[in-house]
Amino acid sequence: MTVTHHEQLEVWQQAMELVTLVYDHTRSFPRDEIYGLTGQIRRAAVSVPSNIAEGQGRRSTKEFLNHLSMARGSLIEVRTQMEIAK
Template sequence: MNRDSEKQRPHERLEVWRDAMALVESVYRFTATFPDTERLGLTMQLRRAAVSVPSNIAEGAARRSTADYLRFLSIARGSLAEISTQIEIARRLGFMEAGKAADDLVDRTFARLNALIRSLDISPRNVRETPALYESPIPNPESHAR
């Protein structure tokens, strides 16, 4: 469902959120091909992690403080790392013939999420004046750069 840009919520305007939504769709499509024995295992894990990414981006965008926003973006980034690991597990188990699109979306979403995190970085002057307000829960915004 695409809304007019005037009616879009703040998170719906973010390219990273749109990429994350495409990732969810991709994950659901390729996990549908997994064996039935994985329905409560890897399939569910991948789907939950995938849904977590755009959900946390949206929740962070709705927060009032930059620190809260960064915290939710950090959680989204953690879920992306989880998806990346689970895709590798699926590949090693031979379940990933159709998963290339998801793999590419993970990389693109990581890049855009890291760019958003960097754009929210606070200047060193502000941090010196009121450090408690600007502490970032994200220790390394480049952690998934390839």
Template structure:
């Protein structure tokens, strides 16, 4: 199985698409600040899932999933800032937030499952 078979990776890629669409709505003066940071954090999620799934051990995969979880928390925090500052239409921010919550659920479930597997070995 590859990372492309993982639903969490596929939804992570969809989150990246939504985040890139959202950052086009942000003020021009945020292009190299908030926009860039939001894009990098979003890209880090599926990238770390892919990197971890390409590793040899469950422990390595879990380490990369934890990094993805941290990047997801960063994305969610930046979305709060975008919404509070009224930098983008609420519907766009809410869509990105809903997708981030979906990725969070899948990521947490995968981590839980892998920890059980690791503990039973």
């Protein structure tokens, strides 16, 4: 099966689930963190599926792999920030 849309990628679907989980979890963060850690975690989470989608839309495998690498970096950022938030 040839993937023609990023929505068909299982990794993108899972990344979208991550965004939902992050938003749900960060709703319980203190209000004074809305522009701090809450916003930072949410932006990093949104970056994961965004980079996957952008990479899939590029014309070359090299560009796709570069965007997957950026998505992975954002995922690691989310994990680290969630540890900080504990």
